[in-house]
Amino acid sequence: MHRLHPIQKNFTTIPLSQWESDASVQTADQETLILLLNTEGQIEGAVSKCQPKTIIPVGSLSLNSIPDWRNDTTWENYSVFLVYDETGQIEGWIGRDDLYRFFFQQARQACLFYEKTFASFPFQVEVRDERGQLFYSSLGNQDATTSLVPLQKSSEKHTEVNVTENKQAIVIKTNIMENHRPLGEIQLYWDTEEIEKIAMSLDNYVNLALDLKAVFDSSYDVIYVSDDKGITMRVSSACERLFGLKAEELIGKSVYELEKRGIFKPSITRMVLEKKEKVQVIQTTKAGRRLMVLGTPIKDEQGNIVRIVNASRDITQESQLQAELEEMKQLMEGYKIELQQLRQLTMQDEAFIAKSEQMRNILTMARKVAEVDSTVLILGESGVGKEVIASFIHHSSPRKDKPFIKVNCGAIPENLLESELFGYVKGAFTGASREGKLGLFELANEGTLFLDEIGEIPLNLQVKLLRVLQDNELVRLGGTKPVKINVRIVAATNRNLQEEIKKGHFREDLYYRLNVVPIYIPPLRERKDDILPLILHFIEKCNEKYKRNKIFSPTALDSLQEYEWPGNVRELQNIVERLIVTTDQNMVDIHHLPEVFVSNKQNQVKISVSGIMPLQEAIEMLEKQLLTLAKNKYQTTTKMAEALRVDQSTISRKMNRLGVL
Numbered sequence: 174m175h176r177l178h179p180i181q182k183n184f185t186t187i188p189l190s191q192w193e194s195d196a197s198v199q200t201a202d203q204e205t206l207i208l209l210l211n212t213e214g215q216i217e218g219a220v221s222k223c224q225p226k227t228i229i230p231v232g233s234l235s236l237n238s239i240p241d242w243r244n245d246t247t248w249e250n251y252s253v254f255l256v257y258d259e260t261g262q263i264e265g266w267i268g269r270d271d272l273y274r275f276f277f278q279q280a281r282q283a284c285l286f287y288e289k290t291f292a293s294f295p296f297q298v299e300v301r302d303e304r305g306q307l308f309y310s311s312l313g314n315q316d317a318t319t320s321l322v323p324l325q326k327s328s329e330k331h332t333e334v335n336v337t338e339n340k341q342a343i344v345i346k347t348n349i350m351e352n353h354r355p356l357g358e359i360q361l362y363w364d365t366e367e368i369e370k371i372a373m374s375l376d377n378y379v380n381l382a383l384d385l386k387a388v389f390d391s392s393y394d395v396i397y398v399s400d401d402k403g404i405t406m407r408v409s410s411a412c413e414r415l416f417g418l419k420a421e422e423l424i425g426k427s428v429y430e431l432e433k434r435g436i437f438k439p440s441i442t443r444m445v446l447e448k449k450e451k452v453q454v455i456q457t458t459k460a461g462r463r464l465m466v467l468g469t470p471i472k473d474e475q476g477n478i479v480r481i482v483n484a485s486r487d488i489t490q491e492s493q494l495q496a497e498l499e500e501m502k503q504l505m506e507g508y509k510i511e512l513q514q515l516r517q518l519t520m521q522d523e524a525f526i527a528k529s530e531q532m533r534n535i536l537t538m539a540r541k542v543a544e545v546d547s548t549v550l551i552l553g554e555s556g557v558g559k560e561v562i563a564s565f566i567h568h569s570s571p572r573k574d575k576p577f578i579k580v581n582c583g584a585i586p587e588n589l590l591e592s593e594l595f596g597y598v599k600g601a602f603t604g605a606s607r608e609g610k611l612g613l614f615e616l617a618n619e620g621t622l623f624l625d626e627i628g629e630i631p632l633n634l635q636v637k638l639l640r641v642l643q644d645n646e647l648v649r650l651g652g653t654k655p656v657k658i659n660v661r662i663v664a665a666t667n668r669n670l671q672e673e674i675k676k677g678h679f680r681e682d683l684y685y686r687l688n689v690v691p692i693y694i695p696p697l698r699e700r701k702d703d704i705l706p707l708i709l710h711f712i713e714k715c716n717e718k719y720k721r722n723k724i725f726s727p728t729a730l731d732s733l734q735e736y737e738w739p740g741n742v743r744e745l746q747n748i749v750e751r752l753i754v755t756t757d758q759n760m761v762d763i764h765h766l767p768e769v770f771v772s773n774k775q776n777q778v779k780i781s782v783s784g785i786m787p788l789q790e791a792i793e794m795l796e797k798q799l800l801t802l803a804k805n806k807y808q809t810t811t812k813m814a815e816a817l818r819v820d821q822s823t824i825s826r827k828m829n830r831l832g833v834l
Contacts, residue, residue, distance in 0.1 A: 180256050180265035186210050189217050193226070206253065206266050219253055219266075229253050236264060239275075297342075297362035303355055329353070337362075395464070397483040399442045403428040406480075415487055417460035435459050441468035442481045449478065456485065463489045526707050529700035535562065535692060542690045543569035548642065550627075550687045551665040553694035556743030559665040560625060562692060567621040572661055575620030578613050583629030591634055595641075597650035614647055614658050621661040627687065628668035628679060635680045642686050662687070697738040697745065704734045707742060711749040723753050726805070727798040728763040732770045760805055793831060800824070800833045 184206040192209050207220050209228065218228040232251030236258055254272065256264045291298040291311050300309040332347045345361040395415050398407040404427055408420045416423070416436055423431070432440035437458045444452045445468040456464045464485040471480035527536045542549055543566045551559040560579065567577045585593055596612030614622060624630075630638065641647045642662060646655045664687045673679035697704060708730065716722055725733075738744055752761045763770070803813040803824075810828070814821040828834075 179271060180267050181206065182265045184208055184219075184263070184266055186216075188212075192220055192228075208255075216255070231255055233257060234267070235259075294361075296364070296367070299360040299362070300349075300357060301360075302357045308357065394487065395483070395485040397442070397485065399428055399481045399483075401446070401478045401480070403440075403442050403446060403481075405431075415460060415462045415464060415485065416458050437464075441466045441483050444468065445470050445481045446478065455488070461489075462487055526703060526710055528706045529702040531695050531700045532703055535694060536565075538690075538692055539566050540569055542566060542692075544571075546661050548661075548687055548689040549663045550689070550691045551663065551694065552691060553665075553667065554696050554741055555667045556741035557694040557696055558742050559667075559694060560623065562694065563621075563623045563625075563663045563665060566663060567623075567661070570621070570661065572620050576617045577621045577623065578617040579623045579625060580613055581625045583626035587631050590631070591637070592650050594634070595637065595647050595649055598652040609649070612647070612649065614641065614660055615656065617660050619659050621663060624662065624664040626666060627664040628666040628670055628673055632678070632680070635683050639680065639683045639686055642683075697741045701734065704738070704745070705730065707745055708733055708749060711746050712753065715750050715753040719753060721753055722759060723756065724760050725752075726760055726762045726801065728802065729761050729766060732763050732766055736770055758805075760801075762802075762805065796827060797831045797833060800828055800831060804828070804833060 186208045187210070189209040189211050192207070205221070208231070209217050209219060211217050216231055219231050220226075220228060229252045230250065232254040234254045234256045236256060249269075252269050253266055254269070255266050258264045288309065291300075291309065294311070298309070298311045299307065302308050330348060330350050332345065335344045335346070336342075337344060341364065343363045345363065347359055348355050349357045349359060394409075395411045396407075396409040397405070397412070399405055405423045405425060408423050410420055412423060413419050418436060423436075428440045428442040432438060432443065437456050439454060439456065441452055441454055441456060444454065449470060451470070452468045454466055454468075456466045458464065465488045466483050466485045468481055468483045470478045471482060473479050527533050539562055549563075549566060551562055553559055563579075564577065567573060580594070582590065592610070592612070594612050594614060596610050596615055599609040637647075641658070645659065646657045648655050670679050670684050670688075674681050674684060697707075708725070712723065712725060733745075733748070740747075748767070752765060756765045758765075799817065800813070803816055807813045807816060810821050810824045814824045817824065
């Protein structure tokens with residue numbers, strides 16, 4: 174803003190009522206302005222020695238807001254203006270003529286500025302007034318056209334683009350408007366040679382922009398560019414996969430807003446602007462990805478940030494693997510507690526049923542070996558309960574509070590069995606965990622390891638297993654450092670290992686190392702006394718599991734008890750569960766059994782006695798069975814009496830006495 178000059182400092186004040194008689198007016202010099210004050214102390218006007226009898230209207234000016242001579246004409250109403258400073262105090266006064274000169278100087282400097290501006294353009298400029306008269310030309314007087322050019326009388330802005338006759342320049346003509354009124358027009362003359370240079374530069378820019386776009390779109394990672402205010406300027410197309418939003422949905426948005434919406438957290442751009450340096454942080458996105466982001470500030474020559482460029486690398490899979498590793502570590506730490514809970518559930522679920530003399534002897538042997546750490550080899554057909562015996566030995570031993578880990582050597586693929594049993598170090602094979610893995614021997618440390626189906630273990634692993642049993646230490650797959658272990662070994666098999674030794678399928682030295690205390694479990698067909706207790710146990714177990722209340726008829730129980738059970742206890746359990754689930758009636762009768770049981774029963778006598786018992790007790794048992802069968806078939810006591818050929822009163826009395834409901 175130009176300095177207002179000159180400002181007169183000499184002025185005085187008198188009351189308005191005294192201005193005609195006050196002697197100060199007569200004694201004042203020619204340059205002194207006398208201000209007239211009303212009774213409230215406000216300025217009503219001014220007089221001077223030149224015009225002592227005339228009150229001059231007084232305007233006001235501020236040093237900070239001098240009126241615009243082009244738009245504000247209120248200054249024409251005053252002859253004198255009081256000038257106030259920023260605190261509201263009178264700085265001095267200035268006459269209208271001096272203000273005219275100030276405005277003229279402003280206009281002249283503005284014209285000079287416009288001329289210099291037009292002269293600096295890379296094209297020639299002509300400006301004409303509303304009559305078409307030349308007002309300004311950067312072409313020079315020799316080239317300026319002074320003839321009147323008709324001005325298009327339009328109420329809207331209008332632009333024309335033409336080519337000169339010699340095709341050396343392009344002419345752009347635009348009318349100058351003010352409030353829909355034409356004030357003149359401006360013409361631009363642009364040499365075609367200059368336009369070609371600009372076009373070539375533009376082609377280079379377009380090619381550069383295309384190259385940059387190709388880099389952005391082909392990048393697997395996100396490249397994110399923001400300005401110094403955190404406004405998104407450009408982002409690569411990978412943002413849709415990693416952020417869940419397309420590039421056009423992000424451009425123009427503030428990173429502060431996007432962070433608040435949870436599109437990404439934290440905002441690396443915000444952190445760079447706060448710290449004014451490079452920042453590398455893990456970022457999570459709304460799409461569920463984890464990114465490693467490096468934010469770099471781009472600064473100008475003065476050190477001010479003008480851009481922030483973020484390069485993001487998707488590390489979701491690496492993070493998941495790390496999380497899985499941490500989860501595995503926590504799992505191993507809590508493995509013993511979890512196994513202890515599972516053992517308690519297992520013992521509740523797998524009661525040890527020992528009614529026969531053979532199973533009682535086995536139970537006695539199991540209690541004895543449980544007190545020591547001798548290796549036990551459990552032999553018997555599939556399904557006889559070898560795992561139950563192994564679990565009983567562990568839970569009866571001093572190691573009962575330590576892990577009990579079961580391994581089915583025949584269920585694990587041969588190429589994985591070694592790593593599962595002995596573990597491996599990191600990098601031991603392709604696909605191995607970066608942190609390595611503990612084997613089942615180490616997980617069972619201080620507890621018991623049950624090696625089921627030991628006869629299925631490959632020969633090449635039998636050597637390593639023998640070394641572990643002899644030395645109580647192992648070497649992980651791919652490692653060299655021995656690891657000490659303290660594990661009780663219980664093995665089981667349904668194979669004849671001595672025959673396997675003869676065939677060359679099993680090492681003799683390993684057999685003798687395992688066969689320290691052998692326990693043979695006979696098949697269920699050789700211990701008939703265990704069948705009925707097992708059936709009753711599984712009935713109770715299935716009723717509780719499936720919320721049923723089923724019972725088995727005596728004939729059904731007899732048929733089940735007489736069966737040979739080639740699948741042993743496992744087959745018996747499955748048959749009982751099937752009957753509980755599939756039978757609609759509350760009582761499972763013989764006709765509900767599979768055909769093989771019915772055929773077997775038909776080959777048996779209808780009534781048989783397997784042992785000596787009191788005659789009266791046998792009669793009552795037979796009567797109860799007959800009454801139960803008759804009730805299920807006939808429903809009423811009258812029909813039951815007809816079938817059994819007794820009186821109806823006899824049926825009622827016996828049912829009450831024997832508890833047949």
